[in-house]
Amino acid sequence: MKKYFQSSAHILITLLITSFFIGLIVTLQWKAGILKTSLYPLDQIEAQKQLLQIFVEEQQTLEKEVSELRNELEMAKKSLPEPNEKEKTYREEQKRKIGFTEIIDDGVEIFLGDSPVAPEELVRAADLRDVINLLFSSGADAIAVNGRRVLPLHSIHVVGTSFLINDFYAFPPFSITATGQTEVLIGRLQDETFLSDLRRRSREKRLRFSYQSRRDLIIPSYKGSLRNQFISEPL
């Protein structure tokens, strides 16, 4: 009889403890959000991919048309009388500030690529943003990614499997070139307090990250879209 009660007590305690944990887990799970998903997730993903592809193709066509129109306008301007030297200098200075002129100067080149050993470890848009931010904050005059100019006012997003930098697409590996005071740029890149996450992932071979100083880098002029629909001169 005593053994029976002891045995029953053991079982009861065990059941009580397990019930407590079940209750706790059920409570936690109840509070966790439910992920909304379609009944046909694969169809939905496929439709979204197609929509992205349509946008990408349309953008490529528009970019080409915008570039052609700009060239035509430049040709048409040549028919005008030459502006005086002061006007010309002023105009070129404005274009340089915006990024509409090619820059040839010494600087640095940074290489950023996916992991050489782990296929699931990829370069992120945040990595590109951090490197470009560091370069601008270090006084870089001009920056390009894979040969395309990036302005101080830029956005970098992952869209599908590509990177959208303002309105051009880029794919890893990335060659980021920047002109400016080389010793300052290299000094910042060598400083371990900057880009710590990137450096750590590079040491763990989850990313490829390297840099070097370069002479006579060519940073092309900005080819993207710049529109001022909302900004205007104050009255």
Added chain:
Amino acid sequence: MKLADKKIHAVVLLLITLGIGFLLALQFRSFTLVKRAFLRDRNPNIFREIQVLKNVTDKLRNEKDDLEANKAEFKSRYSTIEAVKKELAQYKLLSGEIAVTGPGIRIVIPKAVDTVWFTDLANSLIAAGAEAVAVNSERIGSAQAGFRVIGGKTLLLGDRVLRPPFRIEAIGDKRTLAESLLQPDSVLRRLEQTLKNQEIFLTQEGSLLFNAIL
């Protein structure tokens, strides 16, 4: 205790243990998904991707329309000169040579946060169509760009020293800008979560003024 009873108890315990294991696994997955929300760029959002692409496409389409209108103006010498003047005026607006104004939004961050938050906020605003962005009235441009928080309290924009509270302003379609930042997993929402009890104010403004970049 009878053998049959013991067997029943054992089966019940086994089932309960299996249930716990299943629930634990589900809970672990929930935590993983929540953690992902806090990581930059690790939570792909197809709708945001589509929105970003749509903004870019709209911008390109509008620019194409403008350029075609400019091309039409290049028919006469007089209108060509006017078109060139208009182009120079546009350059001055974009370069920061002159002050600019326009509708937009304002975000006030009460204290210094990590540099990446400023970078990501600016990134989101520009992706949503911001045409000019300023922090504490200092406009981002070629002469001042790049964020760096030093000492945990001060923000450098280029070589401009800025102190909290940080007023981030963006000129553009104020509704689009506000909506993009108020989405559930936006950078602003994630920043609010890290600041816990401190509120970040976002307001839509009819008219913002950014000084010229000196």
